[in-house]
Amino acid sequence: MSKFGWLLGIVVLAASFDVGPVVGADPEYDVVVYGATPGGIAAAVAAGKAGQSVLLVEPTARVGGLVTSGLSHTDFHSLESLSGAFLDFANRVQSFYVQTYGADSPQVQACFHGTFGEPKVNLAVFHDLLEEQASVKVVRQHRLASLAVSDLAERKHIDSATFVDPQGDVLAVRGRVFIDGSYEGDLMAMAGVAWRAGREAAAEHGESLAPDTADQQLQAYNFRFIMTRDESNRVTPVAPPGYRREDFVGVLKALQSNQIQHVFDYPSKCIFKAQTPALPGGKYDINDVSRSLVRLSLPGKNLGWPDGDQKERQAIFDEHLRDQVGLLYFLQNDPEVPGKFQQEASEWGWCRDEFLESNHLPPQLYVREARRMQGVYVYAQADSEYATEGTRAVFHKDSIAMADYGNNCHGTAHEGLRFGGKHTGEFYNPVPPYQIPYGVLLPKDVDNLLVPVAASSSHVGFCALRLEPIWMSLGQAAGHAAALAVQADHPVQQVNVSDLQRQLHADGSATIYVSDVLPDSTDFVAVQWWAAAGGLQHVYPDGEPRKPRGPKLHGQYCEAAPGHAAGLDLPLDADLERRWIDLAATIGVPATALPEGNGKITRGEFIRAAAKARKTAKN
Template identity: 75%
Template sequence: MSRCTWLVTTLISFVSFGLVPNAAADSNVDVMVYGATPSGIAAAVAAGKSGQSVLLVEPSNRIGGLVTSGLSHTDFHSLESLSGAFLDFANRVETHYAETFGVDSPQVKASYHGTFGEPKVNLAAFHALLNEQPRVELIHQHRLTTLSQTETSPRNRIESATLADPQGNTQTVRAKVFIDGSYEGDLMAMAGVPWRAGREGRDEHGESLAPETADDQLQAYNFRFIMTQDETNRVTPVAPPGYRREDFVGVLDAIESDKIQRVFDYPSKCIFKAHLPVLPGGKYDINDVSRGLVRLSLPGKNLGWPDGTPEERQAIHAEHLRDQVGLLYFLQNDLEVPPEFREEAKLWGWCRDEFLDTDHLPPQLYVREARRMQGVHVYTQADSEYAAEGTRAKFHPDSIAMADYGNNCHGTHHEGPRFGGKHSGEFYNPVPPYQIPYGVLLPKEVDNLLVPGAVSSSHVGFCALRLEPVWMSLGQAAGHAAALAVQHDRPVQQVDISELQHHLHADGSATIYVSDVLPGSPDFTAVQWWGAAGGLLKLYPEGTPRKPRGKRLHGQYSEAAPWHAVELDKTLDADLEQRWRALAASIGVPLDVLPQANGTTTRGEFIRAASAASSQ
């Protein structure tokens, strides 16, 4: 569907419901952020903290995206990979549990440093983040309808965005910089920025995880239900609208196989993956079983989502809900289900204290992938793989975020019957902690637009960026970049990278993974600055074994990635001093203020001296 067709369809939908648009008061702000996802919230907060006036626009009546809609077991591997906006958010969640139940309470432990929060607690934390920013205004239930643009050279510029509420009232917002925080890239697409949905062929970017030829396959979606076995908080599921028993009888053959041993379990041989550890409040984050015999994710059923109208997306949402709630209802109630499975399934239900406006079901579908911008830097598989030398991934001097998850895809196509068939296009690729360059946020065609949600990437590359902590880091970078573009009156493509990195480091956001100097350390900003310059490359002897992850703790979570420490107290040896002095000279640090390797000088003393000299 073209951008013009989308606009016409949207306007027709207002007329069909008798919603004749009425003009509302227009507004002028420095930055408009569309989509109060975690990425959009982080962008709004960062721009507000930098002194800009911000309007954050959410099309629905609930902020927080999937983090407040069921995805409560956050996707990361080591705690050392968390920084900036997401770490601030997680700390607030942990503080809530500590203040409510006590520092040593089971709830605090279950929250895993605030990364496993109940949706209602996550929602409150996001609202608290926004409420602390007096220059950020949030409006709900306003959907983008049109953009006004002017042609400049060599790029276009967005002048204003027109929004409409459910009653058809319109509001025009003029802004100096626009940020698209939506999962789908709706504002980006309306601005005429090129995008893709589907998979590139293997040869296009040299990606081993890509298919031989390009296609329109899209990573599958499912709901992240929040469920409980606690009778005092349990709501019994009912048949969803459109329920048809015949759609689910095929699951009986799967149950009879030894590949399905329980309805709810972790991590495999089940139908509903109930993530462990249990969330605070005795709640479970329910997900698709990777490589399982029975899947919740429905590849192919979501192909109309990326460029779909609101009505088309609602139909896809309803179909996924009918399928996944219907499957649970069948397992709990159909008499052909073996009694042991049926009785086990009946022990589970929705949480009475969650999602009160949507019958205790998550209001948002888990949109793992939709549009992907094709921007200044297309992030690919190679960007998160090991560099030719050393123990780190490819170095990006213009890095504005980092992560440690790896390329993760739940499948893009289903072969065989609904139950008992097999997903294809599925991969889980371990990689070392990786950096993300500024170019993934930048369109080539528009000089005042940043896109931290539908970031510029290939399908395979996007599968390493599509995690909520990463999206928050990208949003935080977009917010600070927008502020710098406003302050210096320049296109976002011309923001000074070193200045942007300085603001990010000062805001506690890491641009390179350092396992032993974390946010809050007095050395954090100096070490991050030195790392951004390339000072942390090849710190370990040639031939050091490469290992992308540390010792497994539980589930997908692990200790810090090995061979990524800076070891500030380690004595500076002559060879490293020589390399570091050459680097310092190349970035303009006066060499006469730097300590020499004399048998007692430490790495930390050198980095601190270099950092102090660079800031003078």
């Protein structure tokens, strides 16, 4: 099959990844990943690239999580925040459009550097990524059934996992390191790791965005429909199972207010947020409208999801589908809907060439938040806020990923009527680009488990981590950490973070935001190493304005965040040179290996010389 042969039969390509049950002794893998979400895929690929044997187990029929189930309008703010696994993925999506339609085509422009891919294209790219790793095996439609866990003196160790397919066939495997890539943290919870669902009290982590008292409220879910107005590719929606007209008549009053001016629009005064610009092929990623009179997200209806069994989760899935598809069907067909709204709604439908196996509807619900591990480091609101001084966020020397999105919550409860009330617990908090420390991946007492998706965090902290590019960075870090743990034969908690950062930088993944030295730069590895040591802290003068985002490009997308450039071509002033010489000494770079400044060298020349000296010393 050609690289993009999925166009001839996507189901055939997906099936090519399955491996049947193994007869005889339980097979053993260096790394076992549960959940082929983007984070799980990134973990599997990274471990495979590091030379490990990997089994990636996905409970559903489709890999890719939400990125192949409707979330095609990727959440980030600046392109400079993208690196590593997600950047590789996005570049491949863009390459598909270039190869298929031409470099100057509307499709290439619409894909926005590969970050706005159609679900079917995203799926094909994930398949390509997995196929390239000969040591990575993928099993779909196998749910986690049980774990064998040894209780050692002061820790636990996962020995094996058992998975079951829809026919009841069992696959049992042993693994040296396990990675939980699921949105729900199912493997983590089964291993007995501490977790939470719900919100902490503000005082627990000192979070201004948290409530006064702890509760069980959970960020709301909705579907990310993929829709079109293109008649040649449009499928007319039908009433969902269990549809009842009386559930939706309340929206008629909302339509009479000035707060709803369109059924589909962006970013507000509408019912269905059609993310702009459109995806290639004239498709739209549909989302919940923040702070609107009518919402798609249903807080309170998802409380049973995190720890629910398959039956309970299916019931929640069905309720969300009935509500959101039912609302659209009502708007398109009910005789009491005002003509202008009904006409507009009727122009929209599902995409004929997407989600063929699930009647053109996304096969997964957007699980924004479920279980959250309570691990070695609990990521909280302060971790993505400004440090006391300077233009950067709080510095984490053990950072293994970075991002720039900010704390974002679509609401955790609802007051008033279904149509016309309001969500509570909602916030959208702009912050500077931030780092994520290794401890968020680590349970406290299981020595061979990493958790990059249901990562260790508070509710507010998780609202800054819960974006797919970030989960892919965390997954990539988990994959490389697993490989280092296997190679050294020691617990994941004992992985040398400097070695892990070195592997990540070599793999194109940034651990700190540097707006002018990106992964395709020959200086990327050296600058990331120097920045990880603290070299780019306070390089801007005291009193420099703090601006978390650059000038707007469109929608939520912006130019690079100000105050985060390395400025490699700038002269190295005397004060910064003194600080950098002192820093070099603390990380084993002798002063004799550094060039004399005297205002005659640049920052870049100093950093390159320091990196070269360090490399020579290690050899």
